[in-house]
Amino acid sequence: MSDQAFDLTRRSFLDRVLMATAGAGVAAAAPWAVSAANAASAAPMMPATGDRVRLGVIGTGDRGRALIRNIAKSRNCTVAAICDNFAPHLAKGREIVGASVPAFADHRAMLDARGIDALVIATPLNQHARHATDGFDAGLHVWCEKAMARTISDCGAMITKSRAANKVLQIGHQRMFHPTYLNALKRVKAGEIGEITQVRASWHRNNSWRRPVPAGTDDRHINWRLYRESSAGLMTELATHQLQVGNWFLDAVPTRVIGSGSICFWKDGREVYDHVALIYEYSGGRKFIYTSLLNNARYGCEEQIQGSKGTIEPELGRIYAEVPPKVLALQRMHQDVARGSKRTVPIGGATWFPELPVTTPGESLGWGEYDETMLQFEGFGEAVRSGKPLPGLLAQAYRASVASLLGEQAMDRGEAMTWPTSLVEV
Amino acid sequence: MAGSADIMRFAAMGTRVELHRFGDGADAALAAARRAIEAVDDALTIHRPSPATAMNEALLAGRTAALEDELLFRAVEAAADGHAATEGLFDVAADLRTGTDWSMVTFDHAARRIAAERPIALDFGGLGKGFALDRASAALREAGVGSALLTAGESSIAVIGEHPLGGLWPFSIPHPEQPDVELLAVELCDQALSISATIGAGTRAPERAAIVHSRLGAAVTLPACAVSVEPNATLAEIMSTALLVADQQAAARLLRDRVGRRFRFDLRLATEHSRKCA
Numbered sequence: 133m134s135d136q137a138f139d140l141t142r143r144s145f146l147d148r149v150l151m152a153t154a155g156a157g158v159a160a161a162a163p164w165a166v167s168a169a170n171a172a173s174a175a176p177m178m179p180a181t182g183d184r185v186r187l188g189v190i191g192t193g194d195r196g197r198a199l200i201r202n203i204a205k206s207r208n209c210t211v212a213a214i215c216d217n218f219a220p221h222l223a224k225g226r227e228i229v230g231a232s233v234p235a236f237a238d239h240r241a242m243l244d245a246r247g248i249d250a251l252v253i254a255t256p257l258n259q260h261a262r263h264a265t266d267g268f269d270a271g272l273h274v275w276c277e278k279a280m281a282r283t284i285s286d287c288g289a290m291i292t293k294s295r296a297a298n299k300v301l302q303i304g305h306q307r308m309f310h311p312t313y314l315n316a317l318k319r320v321k322a323g324e325i326g327e328i329t330q331v332r333a334s335w336h337r338n339n340s341w342r343r344p345v346p347a348g349t350d351d352r353h354i355n356w357r358l359y360r361e362s363s364a365g366l367m368t369e370l371a372t373h374q375l376q377v378g379n380w381f382l383d384a385v386p387t388r389v390i391g392s393g394s395i396c397f398w399k400d401g402r403e404v405y406d407h408v409a410l411i412y413e414y415s416g417g418r419k420f421i422y423t424s425l426l427n428n429a430r431y432g433c434e435e436q437i438q439g440s441k442g443t444i445e446p447e448l449g450r451i452y453a454e455v456p457p458k459v460l461a462l463q464r465m466h467q468d469v470a471r472g473s474k475r476t477v478p479i480g481g482a483t484w485f486p487e488l489p490v491t492t493p494g495e496s497l498g499w500g501e502y503d504e505t506m507l508q509f510e511g512f513g514e515a516v517r518s519g520k521p522l523p524g525l526l527a528q529a530y531r532a533s534v535a536s537l538l539g540e541q542a543m544d545r546g547e548a549m550t551w552p553t554s555l556v557e558v
Numbered sequence: 559m560a561g562s563a564d565i566m567r568f569a570a571m572g573t574r575v576e577l578h579r580f581g582d583g584a585d586a587a588l589a590a591a592r593r594a595i596e597a598v599d600d601a602l603t604i605h606r607p608s609p610a611t612a613m614n615e616a617l618l619a620g621r622t623a624a625l626e627d628e629l630l631f632r633a634v635e636a637a638a639d640g641h642a643a644t645e646g647l648f649d650v651a652a653d654l655r656t657g658t659d660w661s662m663v664t665f666d667h668a669a670r671r672i673a674a675e676r677p678i679a680l681d682f683g684g685l686g687k688g689f690a691l692d693r694a695s696a697a698l699r700e701a702g703v704g705s706a707l708l709t710a711g712e713s714s715i716a717v718i719g720e721h722p723l724g725g726l727w728p729f730s731i732p733h734p735e736q737p738d739v740e741l742l743a744v745e746l747c748d749q750a751l752s753i754s755a756t757i758g759a760g761t762r763a764p765e766r767a768a769i770v771h772s773r774l775g776a777a778v779t780l781p782a783c784a785v786s787v788e789p790n791a792t793l794a795e796i797m798s799t800a801l802l803v804a805d806q807q808a809a810a811r812l813l814r815d816r817v818g819r820r821f822r823f824d825l826r827l828a829t830e831h832s833r834k835c836a
């Protein structure tokens with residue numbers, strides 16, 4: 133894409149974010165997006181290289197490389213160093229950033245070399261807390277991929293640490309910057325789907341989630357998602373995103389969670405569940421009902437946000453009004469009238485209609501090419517410059533991570549787990 | 559008639575509502591009619607906080623309730639009129655479980671206040687649907703609509719003006735449990751129709767609560783169906799409910815001079831006789 137064409141899509145993307153957040157009540161429910169989009173809109177077209185926030189990326193695996201590409205699109209950030217302790221992955225990172233960007237096998241060496249303002253963490257979950265702590269200790273701001281950490285107490289410790297260091301901590305939840313989600317929120321705030329009483333979310337895939345292990349490393353390094361030491365599996369990898377959406381749209385945190393998990397299909401030595409089913413309860417009897425599994429992809433990834441007047445499916449980008457089934461006799465009357473014929477309308481008798489899923493097409497929430505991951509970094513760049521975190525973002529991320537880890541505990545113990553009272557204030 | 563016709567379908571009053579407009583009238587007519595129905599729903603619902611639940615809370619606590627909400631006031635007024643017009647058969651205060659009824663209620667029309675000598679909760683049931691259809695009909699007429707059909711569920715119907723092809727609107731009402739058996743055929747013009755039955759799919763619907771709650775509990779356990787055609791939908795609801803709960807003598811009084819407009823069917827009788835009015 134030419135620079136000019138990119139500028140246009142960037143402009144229209146930012147406009148969409150600003151338009152969505154201009155709705156009544158939306159700015160208060162997504163203040164981080166307003167701040168980030170405003171800052172991005174005000175950014176000069178071509179800032180001098182020296183004005184950019186210099187980022188050091190730890191972990192140039194799948195996600196780390198996607199982040200590097202998005203950072204390159206941002207106006208106010210640049211990748212100034214990369215790090216990965218697995219040489220082939222570091223080499224792939226270098227292919228993107230070029231040989232002029234210093235590359236390290238050890239993150240400590242990268243920190244010691246200085247030359248960066250902030251750390252971007254895209255390593256396995258159990259390393260996030262340590263890498264973040266090291267970053268704060270080195271006087272850096274930290275941007276870290278979701279989920280926050282492997283334990284609830286480590287999630288809190290990251291926040292405490294960032295406060296003590298007076299540095300920004302931002303967590304990667306790109307849906308929070310996505311125009312479709314922001315539009316969905318706008319429609320909810322306008323009352324279009326009534327009161328939301330349930331969110332039914334799923335992330336269903338049909339693959340083993342297992343990656344081939346190249347020479348020179350081991351299964352636990354590559355397939356860290358499958359082992360309990362390094363991951364809570366589907367909960368921290370997938371459910372976190374959707375729990376964030378649930379908390380956000382229900383405007384609350386859960387009061388309690390019950391769940392059941394099993395290794396049901398992929399009995400290949402993995403330690404994390406390949407099937408999870410949970411119910412998160414919210415005040416007033418509201419619920420977030422969640423399933424994730426790895427051997428059927430029919431229902432894919434979706435959050436069905438259900439209110440008394442309608443439903444929103446943000447992944448599909450659609451909003452549906454509740455439409456009662458038609459009275460068939462009246463439908464026939466209309467056809468008769470159109471044909472100019474008048475027949476008796478049978479009405480008021482036994483009315484039975486099958487309660488099948490409704491398949492009305494609904495209405496689009498707006499699609500297009502989205503750069504929400506880029507916007508996360510523009511927001512982060514602004515936060516680093518001003519020393520002020522994007523408002524509201526960390527609280528959302530913390531609660532999503534806690535919810536995912538609490539769900540893991542509920543499944544492991546076979547007990548309902550109540551929302552912890554000992555969380556760090558955010 | 560003009561070629562245009564449009565339909566609006568939505569859920570309200572605990573049932574499905576359909577508004578069919580034919581011919582002339584402002585484009586925004588159906589939207590205005592929908593708003594009228596939703597406003598009645600908001601005022602009378604007992605499924606979420608509303609002016610009606612606030613009133614019931616007061617009455618249950620032994621307090622006098624001020625009827626500040628205009629729609630609630632009009633609905634209470636209609637309920638009081640309905641009670642008077644049906645020898646007390648139509649009764650929004652009747653509750654078999656508590657033994658309460660409208661005679662324990664004091665409705666001060668001039669002061670717009672209501673009180674009860676015992677804890678009472680009013681349930682407008684079908685009256686609410688009729689009232690909503692009347693408000694919607696008024697909105698359509700105001701918007702210049704000359705031909706329309708409105709339903710709330712399949713048991714409450716109102717028509718505005720003539721059938722789009724001219725003349726009366728023809729309806730047939732089947733046996734509540736045997737769709738192939740016709741109980742009755744009626745034709746309407748600028749009128750409303752209400753059907754109440756003690757059997758059939760509709761009786762399981764929550765909006766039929768008014769019938770089940772009636773103090774004449776014994777009468778409503780018999781398989782029966784009542785149909786009433788009246789100048790407005792509120793009255794049609796009141797009359798079909800009253801007819802259903804009436805004993806033989808009371809029913810005869812309500813049916814007198816209303817041949818072809820009010821009907822009561824004893825559904826224990828063989829279906830061959832079903833065309834005969836009770």
Ligand SMILES: NC(=O)c1ccc[n+]([C@@H]2O[C@H](COP(=O)([O-])OP(=O)(O)OC[C@H]3O[C@@H](n4cnc5c(N)ncnc54)[C@H](O)[C@@H]3O)[C@@H](O)[C@H]2O)c1
Pocket residue numbers: 190191192193194195196215216217218221237238239253254255256257259277278279304305306353354368369
């Ligand atoms: N936001 C999203 O949509 C999204 C998508 C995918 C992954 N993620 C998150 O990104 C993170 C990484 O996931 P991934 O799929 O890229 O995993 P990955 O295994 O592909 O990449 C992790 C990289 O970290 C490197 N690494 C491990 N330990 C290290 C250490 N001590 N020092 C330096 N490098 C080290 C590994 O060699 C690997 O290259 C996870 O937290 C994951 O949840 C987020």
